Amino acid sequence: MALRDLTAAQQLAALAAGETTSLELVDAHLAAVDADPVQAFLAVDADGARARAREIDALPERPPLGGVPIAIKDALSTRDIVTTSGSRMLEGFRPVYTATCVDRLEAAGAIVLGKTNMDEFAMGSSTENSAYQNTLNPWDHERVPGGSSGGSAASVAERQVPWSLGSDTGGSIRQPASLCGIVGMKPTYGAISRYGLIAFASSLDQVGPFARTVEDAALLLRHMVGRDPMDSTSLDWPGEITVPTATDLAGVRVGVVDELMGEGVEPGVRAAVEASLGVMEDLGATVVPVSLPSALSGLATYYVIAPAECSSNLARFDGIRYGHPIPADNLLDQYELTRGELFGPEVKRRIMLGTFALASGYYDQYYGRAQRLRTLIVREFAEAFSGVDLLASPTSPTVAFPLGDRTADPYAMYMADVCTIPVSLAGLPAISLPCGLADGLPVGLQLAGPAFSENRLLDAAHAVEGALAFDTRPPGLMT
Template sequence: MSAVEIAAKVRSGEWSAVDVLEGHLEAISAREDEIHAFNLVMVEQARRAAAAVDDAVASGRDPGPLAGVPLALKDNMCTHGVPTTCSSRILDDWKPPYDATVVTRAVEAGAVVIGKTNLDEFAMGSSTEHSAFGPTLNPHDTTRVPGGSSGGSAAAVAAGFSSLALGSDTGGSIRQPAALCGVVGVKPTYGLVSRYGLVAFASSLDQIGPFATSVADAALMLEVIAGHDPMDSTSIPRPSPDISSHLDQGVEGMRIGLVTELMEGIDPDVSARVHQAAEALTAAGAVVDEVSVPATLYGLTAYYLIAPAEASSNLARFDGVRYGLRVDGPDTAEMMIRTRSAGFGDEVKARIMLGTFALSAGYYEAFYGKAQKVRTLVRREFAAAYADHDLLLSPTSPSVAFPLGAKADPMSMYMCDVCTLPSNLSGEAAMSVPYGTGAHGLPVGVQVLAPAMGEVEMFRAAAVLEAAAPSDHDGEEGRS
């Protein structure tokens, strides 16, 4: 259900926030057992919040731009007094004593937090199969993954469990599941949205962003959570941008580059949709050409050194001393070893070891140091591309949703992020917009990339693509 519509009708008193919530809770009752989008559905808290929104409206106060809109939170965002697990055993029963900045802002804007969504443990993965609490399934086909790591949030929006959701994107963890679940997913410019209260995976890459069923809903959500936060030193000291009022301005005269390197190794059903999207943008008055950004090819390697290196340090604090799981041992060191051995899943352990190695004396320069140089190169080449382009275009994911267990080999799983992670390395904005379907009638996402703080132009192009997107049964060449 559209967030823009809910908020407008709840604010005007036409709809009740409680009714809106109950409708979503019914959808959850109907299919959540099958999908497993949530780690926790906050039924009672949500009912109280919705009632409070209705009370505000009844007493003439404006609950805010997200009045009564159900919102699902990826379970790596801190919620005061509500378990925050990161889908890991190691955070067993941990209840944060504080709210993440995005949670505070969303609640102050009238959103009704409906639950905490499943993810790959500590956001490490591209399928939501690496959750300590079991996988989330794709609402379009429950034999398939929803993508990841924010698979629970993507599935919750796609299944109609929640109008909006927040995810975190370190290498594509919002955009790839958005593409696989057929919803809009946005990774904003690094620093546009506060990370305070987001359990860190890789601090220099992590960014929170919205999932929505429409471009306008995503814009509304982003406007609420964006803007400077003094609690995050990397937060950009600017107010939240006005995106919504520019959505209908089109792409007339914009120069948009299709990234050559990101079209390589892409499934034909997906690349066909991306070419159609390019044509749609051209038809809307944009000048679309091909542009080469060769460093994106090295992005994957650099990413899989930088992200694990930062993760190895960020996840060190889970040592059993102060909170979460503790497995006792004869001494402190052994207690820490047993706790971490029992508390982390295999994928997390693999990345911690990889990152520890990449930072070790004697290897630092060859691995972490070199990866940082590649990162600089990626930034420089994007800057060159943006010198004569307003936006770039690519697939979001190389394929449509794949079956559970299909990518048991880590390298094939890591390849899922090849199109998305360059934007994390450069710290720039990118979003995935549904654009028809591909193989098996499954959703395809097209990625619009923008330079830092280029959200307004990015959303304008996304709105054009949304309007031009083929409906479910249009021209599905790849459908089996």
């Protein structure tokens, strides 16, 4: 078996047994990163990764993440490694500090191989809004990997790395995980520090892991959670993230969200999700229908709140402290020319939408009402969780769509996140795991739980994963 085919846990075991070294692992994965047939990477730090691997191999005792390679979404700052967030606005930008979550993983022994492609400033569901390149779906190079963390998802599916980091605002980890046939998790809002995550919508943004197994996702999560003095919304984590071991779902009550199984869900997706619900029953779960009446209003709510926050967050990109200004005679002209020239079409659309929703005369009608609708959605989830332990739905209503299919219709692209957005608005944890194929393309099952239920979610996902035995290896993957 090639080193690239090992999960992170298997790589850790091989390191512990002295069967391989971190340098061997880094070199094996760097070969795949250099070839990059799916165009997942924007920057590669080969020299830094090899140097770090040698350091770790020389330690008397291996750190917990042992010198296993990882890829990082380009939305996360990495000191001295170019970080663009997929935008021309940050072309060549070398951050002066590293995001807390990346710092923590490196301190635990993870080795950063490089930065992965994404929709510009994390706005999109196909990674086609990257200012630099398209990333291809490892299962079918004519199709999108999902987004916005498409590069991170594709790099794990393509086995360029065993695991990676993404960020999820309305589905940007779960949806690409679903489309690429891997595991992706968005933790409870506040679980992981956002310090060093280039902000999109601060009340929604969360960092989370991609991996090919639930166990690997748990291992990464375990080393990232907890309060950070640099992010006042980060939370003290109750207890610790445990490595999931459950093999059944005895006594677990699973609610199937009616509203997210209806119109707009492809038949093949619905069939795969329904089959996995049957598997959950076989594992001992009680599966019942649940209604979240406002769930489908989530999309509209989100497309007011997220652009409003984005229009405020992206005000910082003015070409003064970093970046590449378009010179003008006075400051206002320089701001307008620089931002008009260097932001891509989707980012400008969202800034305009958000500025409009916050503008005098429209605020109460849009932003104010969206915030109140958000309360209804939060309440409906709370009510649902008084009767069930987990909520199940498709992660994405469709399998991976062809490149270029939705770029001309912004709202069709927004629909890709219809199942993931309600959970985001409620700040709850959710995991997507591959549950089958439709027309040869992966389908994702989304499981969501109450705040801080990560351990229970991971255990349930682990049990389902074991029973489904989905093969994460894309057909035709080169070895």
